[in-house]
Amino acid sequence: MIVRTQDSDELVLVPQTDHSKLVGQIAAHWGNGDFTEVKPFASVVRAATSHDFGWIRYETNPIFNTDTGSTLHYLDVPNTGPHLQMFSQTSQWLSDVDPYSALIFDMHRTGLWRRRYSVIDHPKAYLHRTDRPSMPITPEIDAMLVEGEASQAKVRSQFDENAVWTNYRLMQVWDLIGLYFCCHEPDDLYITPVPQSYADARTEGVRITLKPVGEHEVEFTPFPFRKRGTKIFLSTKRLPKRKYSSSDEFLRAYFQAKTELLTFTLV
Numbered sequence: 487m488i489v490r491t492q493d494s495d496e497l498v499l500v501p502q503t504d505h506s507k508l509v510g511q512i513a514a515h516w517g518n519g520d521f522t523e524v525k526p527f528a529s530v531v532r533a534a535t536s537h538d539f540g541w542i543r544y545e546t547n548p549i550f551n552t553d554t555g556s557t558l559h560y561l562d563v564p565n566t567g568p569h570l571q572m573f574s575q576t577s578q579w580l581s582d583v584d585p586y587s588a589l590i591f592d593m594h595r596t597g598l599w600r601r602r603y604s605v606i607d608h609p610k611a612y613l614h615r616t617d618r619p620s621m622p623i624t625p626e627i628d629a630m631l632v633e634g635e636a637s638q639a640k641v642r643s644q645f646d647e648n649a650v651w652t653n654y655r656l657m658q659v660w661d662l663i664g665l666y667f668c669c670h671e672p673d674d675l676y677i678t679p680v681p682q683s684y685a686d687a688r689t690e691g692v693r694i695t696l697k698p699v700g701e702h703e704v705e706f707t708p709f710p711f712r713k714r715g716t717k718i719f720l721s722t723k724r725l726p727k728r729k730y731s732s733s734d735e736f737l738r739a740y741f742q743a744k745t746e747l748l749t750f751t752l753v
Contacts, residue, residue, distance in 0.1 A: 487541075487548050489559040490722065491670040497727040499743070500668045502541035502560060504721045509664035510535025511718045515752075516656070521710040522683050526586060530653050533590035534660055536580055540573030540595070550736050555729030557736065570630055589641045593654045594661070596634045599623055605655045605688065607678050609662065652684050655691070663696070667720055667750055672698040680710070703751045711752055720748040 488500040513534035517523030524530040541560075548557045563569070573595055581588035597603045601610075623631070642650050659680050666675055679691025692708060699705045723743040730736035 506538035550733035
């Protein structure tokens with residue numbers, strides 16, 4: 487669950503599954519004369535759309551923090567057995583649909599503990615959370631990483647490995663752009679390096695700057711999307727901002743929360 491930072495008398499929550507759908511929109515519109523369209527298109531966009539669907543079980547019963555009287559920001563949710571198991575089950579489900587999508591899904595998940603495999607120079611830390619530059623690795627997670635990365639290497643060998651790594655790099659860029667819109671109101675940001683072609687080496691790419699130029703309108707330089715003025719949509723849940731007395735009270739407010747669709751224009 488993303489707790490959106492903004493000046494408001496409401497608690498604005500973005501379920502990770504809705505963040506995931508936003509990232510899928512970003513992927514689907516990627517590509518123009520300067521940036522190669524993703525390939526294989528459906529597999530990569532499917533992976534982007536599904537990359538955080540492992541949160542779906544958690545979001546049916548988000549953790550209640552008795553100290554704050556609210557819920558936890560996603561960075562503070564413990565990565566314990568049930569949470570890891572849900573991502574494993576989601577990976578299996580996705581693999582049954584499309585092994586290529588599942589591979590990008592799996593690489594993204596393990597990469598979050600490996601500092602995104604060093605494919606992003608900036609931003610290094612999670613957006614607006616410089617106190618949390620990396621995810622802690624417990625023995626349970628370490629075992630998951632070893633097993634997962636060995637499995638990924640076998641699957642990756644069945645495809646064009648350079649293309650797979652380019653798609654993984656793009657997935658990281660799209661995830662950061664998605665967090666940019668989900669975590670707070672748009673501000674100035676840059677992301678580097680961003681691959682422009684499947685011929686780019688793993689360290690090659692350009693710097694893309696993001697700058698708000700109007701209400702929910704963001705300028706990208708250079709512009710990486712298919713069409714100028716592309717619109718993307720984010721679903722949020724809005725609750726009264728107050729200290730809830732119990733988990734039951736919070737969950738009632740959460741499930742009854744007003745849903746608002748934010749529209750962003752990419753220019």
